[in-house]
Amino acid sequence: MGKIINISRREFCKSSAVLGGSLVLAFYAPGCSRKAEELATAKPFVPNAFIRIAPDESVTVIVNKSEMGQGVYTSLPMLVGEELEVDWAKVSFEPAPVDHVYDHTQWGPMQGTGGSTSIRSCWEQFRKAGATARVMLERAAAKTWKVDPADCMAERGFVINRKTGKKISFGKLVDEAAKQTPPEKVELKDSSEFDILGTAKKRLDTPDKVNGRALFGIDVNQEGMLTAVVARPPVFGGKIKSFDDKKAKAVHGVKEVVRIDRGVAVVADHFWPAKLGRDALEIEWDEGPLASLDSVAQGAEYAKIAETPGTVATDRGDVKKALSGAAKKIDAVYEFPYLAHAPMEPLNCVADVRADSCEIWVGTQMQTLDRDAAAAATGLPEDKVKLHTTYLGGGFGRRAVGDSHFVKEAVQVSMAVKKPVKVIWTREDDIKGGYYRPRSYHKLSGGLDTDGKFVALNHRMVNQSIVKGTPFEGLIKDGIDHTSVEGAFDTPYDIPNLFVDSHMAPAGVPVLWWRSVGHSATAFVKECFVDEMAALAGKDPYLFRRELLAKHPRQQALLDLVTEKAGWNKPATEGSHKGIAIHESFGSIVAQIAEVSVDGTGRIKVHKVVCAIDCGKTVNPDTIKAQMEGGIIFGLTAALYGKITFNDGRVVQGNFDDYEMLRIDGTPEIEVHIMESDESVGGVGEPGVPPIAPAVANAVFAARGVRLRQLPFATNLLRS
Numbered sequence: 001m002g003k004i005i006n007i008s009r010r011e012f013c014k015s016s017a018v019l020g021g022s023l024v025l026a027f028y029a030p031g032c033s034r035k036a037e038e039l040a041t042a043k044p045f046v047p048n049a050f051i052r053i054a055p056d057e058s059v060t061v062i063v064n065k066s067e068m069g070q071g072v073y074t075s076l077p078m079l080v081g082e083e084l085e086v087d088w089a090k091v092s093f094e095p096a097p098v099d100h101v102y103d104h105t106q107w108g109p110m111q112g113t114g115g116s117t118s119i120r121s122c123w124e125q126f127r128k129a130g131a132t133a134r135v136m137l138e139r140a141a142a143k144t145w146k147v148d149p150a151d152c153m154a155e156r157g158f159v160i161n162r163k164t165g166k167k168i169s170f171g172k173l174v175d176e177a178a179k180q181t182p183p184e185k186v187e188l189k190d191s192s193e194f195d196i197l198g199t200a201k202k203r204l205d206t207p208d209k210v211n212g213r214a215l216f217g218i219d220v221n222q223e224g225m226l227t228a229v230v231a232r233p234p235v236f237g238g239k240i241k242s243f244d245d246k247k248a249k250a251v252h253g254v255k256e257v258v259r260i261d262r263g264v265a266v267v268a269d270h271f272w273p274a275k276l277g278r279d280a281l282e283i284e285w286d287e288g289p290l291a292s293l294d295s296v297a298q299g300a301e302y303a304k305i306a307e308t309p310g311t312v313a314t315d316r317g318d319v320k321k322a323l324s325g326a327a328k329k330i331d332a333v334y335e336f337p338y339l340a341h342a343p344m345e346p347l348n349c350v351a352d353v354r355a356d357s358c359e360i361w362v363g364t365q366m367q368t369l370d371r372d373a374a375a376a377a378t379g380l381p382e383d384k385v386k387l388h389t390t391y392l393g394g395g396f397g398r399r400a401v402g403d404s405h406f407v408k409e410a411v412q413v414s415m416a417v418k419k420p421v422k423v424i425w426t427r428e429d430d431i432k433g434g435y436y437r438p439r440s441y442h443k444l445s446g447g448l449d450t451d452g453k454f455v456a457l458n459h460r461m462v463n464q465s466i467v468k469g470t471p472f473e474g475l476i477k478d479g480i481d482h483t484s485v486e487g488a489f490d491t492p493y494d495i496p497n498l499f500v501d502s503h504m505a506p507a508g509v510p511v512l513w514w515r516s517v518g519h520s521a522t523a524f525v526k527e528c529f530v531d532e533m534a535a536l537a538g539k540d541p542y543l544f545r546r547e548l549l550a551k552h553p554r555q556q557a558l559l560d561l562v563t564e565k566a567g568w569n570k571p572a573t574e575g576s577h578k579g580i581a582i583h584e585s586f587g588s589i590v591a592q593i594a595e596v597s598v599d600g601t602g603r604i605k606v607h608k609v610v611c612a613i614d615c616g617k618t619v620n621p622d623t624i625k626a627q628m629e630g631g632i633i634f635g636l637t638a639a640l641y642g643k644i645t646f647n648d649g650r651v652v653q654g655n656f657d658d659y660e661m662l663r664i665d666g667t668p669e670i671e672v673h674i675m676e677s678d679e680s681v682g683g684v685g686e687p688g689v690p691p692i693a694p695a696v697a698n699a700v701f702a703a704r705g706v707r708l709r710q711l712p713f714a715t716n717l718l719r720s
Helices: 035-038 072-084 118-145 170-179 204-209 271-280 295-305 317-322 367-378 405-417 428-433 519-535 541-548 553-566 620-638 692-704
Strands: 016-019 022-026 048-053 059-062 091-095 150-154 158-160 167-169 225-232 240-244 254-260 263-268 281-287 311-316 329-337 348-353 358-362 385-389 423-424 440-448 454-463 496-503 579-586 588-598 604-614 671-673
Touching: 048 118, 048 170, 048 281, 059 072, 072 091, 072 118, 072 204, 118 158, 118 167, 118 170, 150 588, 158 170, 225 405, 240 263, 254 271, 254 405, 263 271, 263 329, 263 405, 295 329, 295 440, 317 367, 317 454, 317 496, 329 519, 348 405, 358 405, 367 385, 367 405, 385 604, 405 423, 440 519, 454 519, 519 541, 519 579, 519 692, 541 553, 541 579, 553 579, 553 588, 553 604, 553 671, 579 692, 588 692, 604 620, 604 692, 620 671
Parallel strands: 059 091, 225 423, 358 385, 454 496, 604 671
Antiparallel strands: 016 022, 022 048, 048 059, 150 158, 158 167, 225 263, 240 281, 254 263, 311 496, 329 440, 348 358, 348 423, 440 454, 579 588, 588 604
16 A cells, blocks of 8 residues: 655645655645635635655555455546556556545545546546646646747657657656646546546555455554453443453453443453453443334334335326326335345454544545544644554445544543553454444335326335434435435436435434445336336336336446347346346446346346446546446345344344344356546446446346335245
């Protein structure tokens, strides 16, 4: 990952400076720092990236997004490299420190990673940074040669004199370039001129991940560091009545037992004695109001709520009238369980709190929130809290939690023992620890006219809000949590009479965004129900969708591509059947066709998935394909196996034996096709997830004539 840079705010905010013989370029974002506030009249999208060009020709891009497998440590440097006209072989990266100049361009005063926004939020920002550096280098060469800057052109790490053919490398220009005034405006390339963007580049972070040099949060070690494991309430909302730590302290290696806000931490030399000490604790809990929480009863409660009107998200036409006059109708209920994120690396954090400072090492998606939480917990000013972003062994939203609980735990334990401490969550802690994708219930009614056209849809949903009571509560507008209704209230299907309303279910179970957020449920409902309507109309599911998307040629074109590549009109492999789904999310459109068989016991086997994506302009096709493959596996795992249930207030599942992952022998062949597009750049980290579950469910219907309306599929074998 490279060393973590630590420079003062004053040093960082200089527009250009020579540090150690390197050209350092900083770019400001309006409203993100004192300097930026002074430049309040500046135009939007002013670059805030940080570039370092050394005399040895190396170009380092400081990346303000978290690397959790999605490839930002390569794709974001590609944005800079394209406009900088860099020799790609000389490019490396470093993670950004936490500073407002690195704030997310779309989220406001916050540094973070999520919502498939890394490329979308940095597309212009990083390219302008590269272009600005290029112009300064060209001007430096012109000054060196005493020629007109218009005669100088950067190309692959050199500046070339157009008239004489002379060239000088970037590294030899750093001193003179540092003296140049950054241009107020730069011209960016047209996509037809791209040399780096749109080409497959090997991941810059792969070598260190292969040789073991990459530093994940769980790898961090500090001198004198202890390890802690925390006993947390077995029921969400529970509290400690009393505890006896004698047996825990008797475990060899245990140093201290301390009470913190979320439970009791056992601190030891290493993980295993800390874990054994935690197991030996005797704790009496006040289990609180959720002590009797039961999944079956909760399901009945959701169904009862769905019988009453909710808050209106969309009201178009006259649904009641259209349904009452429909030639054919279908009523359907779809249900989804809570889901854990289950990243490969469970939560962890290292904190070293001292009298006048706090230092944190953590794999996080929300640097600013976590830094601020540590500052609040310690009472230290923000500039005395230093947060190092490590690699993340998976995130999927779990490391983007608003209350920063896993960071605060480490900070509180370190404060108590006055030493650096690594708090480690076990797999069971992680799966039972909450912040799930919300459970949800969807009740639909749809109608066709005499020509078999989809004329009316009524869609009511019940689920917990993932943002209510969090720093992101502003996403609730007019009583609607848009993360719940996304993909439903804004469906692209041309249904003349559409009514969508929503209930916020009672809170209690901690919930959070889960890869693809609300789309993971609404895409399933939308695409399965459209398939049901196609069958009711006696029409081909592909052609039925195509007709409904007449006002959306991009979606039509993607449907055409995926059906062509999957051989939709050709027979499937003997014993298999095909199902189709298409969904737009996070600025990208993804269509998938799953080839599925169902054996005599009802066991589902997914043999092949053909995926097509239109994500607008592309950066690294290899990354796009990898993200589609990962999204399909992630979504298929949830569709087949994923389920968090409660009994007596406790989470039933605890590890990968009862919260199953898709294994290699169950993983289908995956084929990904990228639609050529010059549309605005879209996200790719999440859009591959939503279509896979409905594509499989629709294939099962083609195979057996059975509609799957509850997830997961494989835990309840189909009945003939």
